[in-house]
Amino acid sequence: MKIYLAPLQGLTDWMFRESFSKHVGLFDKTFTPFVRVQNGEFYRPNQCNDLLPEHNRFQKPVPQFLGNDAASFFRFEELCRSHGYTEININMGCPYPMVTGRRMGAGLLPYPEEIKNLLEVICHDSTMKISVKCRLGLEHISEFEALIPVFNAFPLEEIIIHPRVGKQQYKGDVDFDAFLNYASALKAPVCYNGDINSNEDATRILQQAPEVKALMLGRGVLQHPFLLSELRNASLTADEKAARLKSFHKELITHCQQKYSGDHHFLKHLEEFWSYQSAEFENSHKLFKLIKKCKSLDQYERVIFSAINGILGA
Numbered sequence: 001m002k003i004y005l006a007p008l009q010g011l012t013d014w015m016f017r018e019s020f021s022k023h024v025g026l027f028d029k030t031f032t033p034f035v036r037v038q039n040g041e042f043y044r045p046n047q048c049n050d051l052l053p054e055h056n057r058f059q060k061p062v063p064q065f066l067g068n069d070a071a072s073f074f075r076f077e078e079l080c081r082s083h084g085y086t087e088i089n090i091n092m093g094c095p096y097p098m099v100t101g102r103r104m105g106a107g108l109l110p111y112p113e114e115i116k117n118l119l120e121v122i123c124h125d126s127t128m129k130i131s132v133k134c135r136l137g138l139e140h141i142s143e144f145e146a147l148i149p150v151f152n153a154f155p156l157e158e159i160i161i162h163p164r165v166g167k168q169q170y171k172g173d174v175d176f177d178a179f180l181n182y183a184s185a186l187k188a189p190v191c192y193n194g195d196i197n198s199n200e201d202a203t204r205i206l207q208q209a210p211e212v213k214a215l216m217l218g219r220g221v222l223q224h225p226f227l228l229s230e231l232r233n234a235s236l237t238a239d240e241k242a243a244r245l246k247s248f249h250k251e252l253i254t255h256c257q258q259k260y261s262g263d264h265h266f267l268k269h270l271e272e273f274w275s276y277q278s279a280e281f282e283n284s285h286k287l288f289k290l291i292k293k294c295k296s297l298d299q300y301e302r303v304i305f306s307a308i309n310g311i312l313g314a
C-alpha cells in the first residue's frame with residue numbers, strides 16, 4: 001500500500017515536506033499545494049517557489065496545477081519541466097467559492113465536457129504523467145457519474161478522490177458508499193483521501209475498497225505525525241518519537257528563519273500548523289494557547305521543546 005501526503009496550502013509547503021520526510025517519515029509521494037494559473041499567467045507568482053529544486057532536495061513532490069485552460073496548463077508544464085518534474089496533478093477539488101466560481105477546482109466538476117476538452121489537449125500534447133485530485137461533485141455526488149467516462153477516456157496516472165462535494169468544503173461526512181461505487185468503475189488507479197486519522201480508519205477503508213492502490217493523509221498526519229509510521233506498522237518508543245519530533249521542529253524553524261524576516265511572521269505561520277499539531281499532546285488547548293502567546297523565537301522554542309520533552313517522555 002502506498003501512502004501519500006496531501007497538499008494543504010499554507011501547511012504542507014516545502015519547509016514542512018523537507019523537514020518531515022527527513023526526520024519523521026518518508027511518504028511514497030508528496031504533492032505541492034496548488035499553483036493557480038489563469039489565462040496563461042501565474043496568479044500568485046510566489047506560489048511557484050514551492051517547486052524550486054533547491055527547496056525540494058530530499059524528496060521531489062508532484063506539482064499541482066489549479067486552472068481550467070490549456071494555455072495555463074502548458075505555462076505550468078514549462079516551469080515544471082525546467083525544474084525536472086515528470087508528473088503534474090490537476091486540482092479538481094478546491095472548494096472555495098472564489099475558485100469554484102471561476103470554474104476551477106471543484107467548480108469544474110459539473111462541466112464534464114470542459115474537463116474532456118481540457119484533458120484531450122493536455123493528454124495529447126503534454127510529455128508529463130497526468131493525475132487528477134477531485135471530489136465527487138460540486139453540489140451533488142451524482143455529478144461524478146458523468147465524469148467516469150471522461151476520466152476513463154484518458155491514460156491518467158492516478159485519480160485521487162476526496163469523497164465530499166465542494167459545497168461541504170471540509171465539513172460533514174465523507175460519502176464512503178458513493179466512493180466505493182464510483183472507484184470501482186474507474187480505469188486509472190485510485191487513491192483514497194479524507195478523514196484518515198488512525199490506523200483503524202485506514203484498515204477499514206482498505207478492507208472495504210480492495211481496489212484502492214494508495215491512501216493520502218492530510219489533516220490526520222498534521223495532528224498525529226506518527227500516523228505514517230503506524231500505518232507502516234513501525235512501532236517507535238516515546239524517546240524515538242520525541243527525538244524525531246525535535247529534529248523535525250529544529251529543521252522547520254531553520255527553514256522558516258530563511259523565509260520570514262522577523263519573528264512575528266514566522267510565528268504566525270507556525271500558529272496555523274500548531275492548530276493541528278497540538279492535538280498530539282495532552283492538554284492540547286493549553287499548549288496551543290501558550291504557542292499563540294509567544295512573541296519571540298526563544299519563547300516559542302522553550303514552549304514547544306518542553307512540550308515534546310515532557311509529554312513524550314524524553
Ligand SMILES: Cc1cc2nc3c(=O)[nH]c(=O)nc-3n(C[C@H](O)[C@H](O)[C@H](O)COP(=O)(O)O)c2cc1C
Binds near residue numbers: 162196
Ligand atoms: C487548509 C487546507 C488547505 C488545502 N490545500 C489544498 C491544496 O492546495 N490542494 C489540494 O488538492 N487540496 C488541498 N486541500 C485538501 C486536502 O488536500 C485534503 O483533500 C483534505 O484536507 C481532506 O483530507 P484530510 O481529511 O486527510 O485532511 C486543503 C485542505 C485544507 C484543510
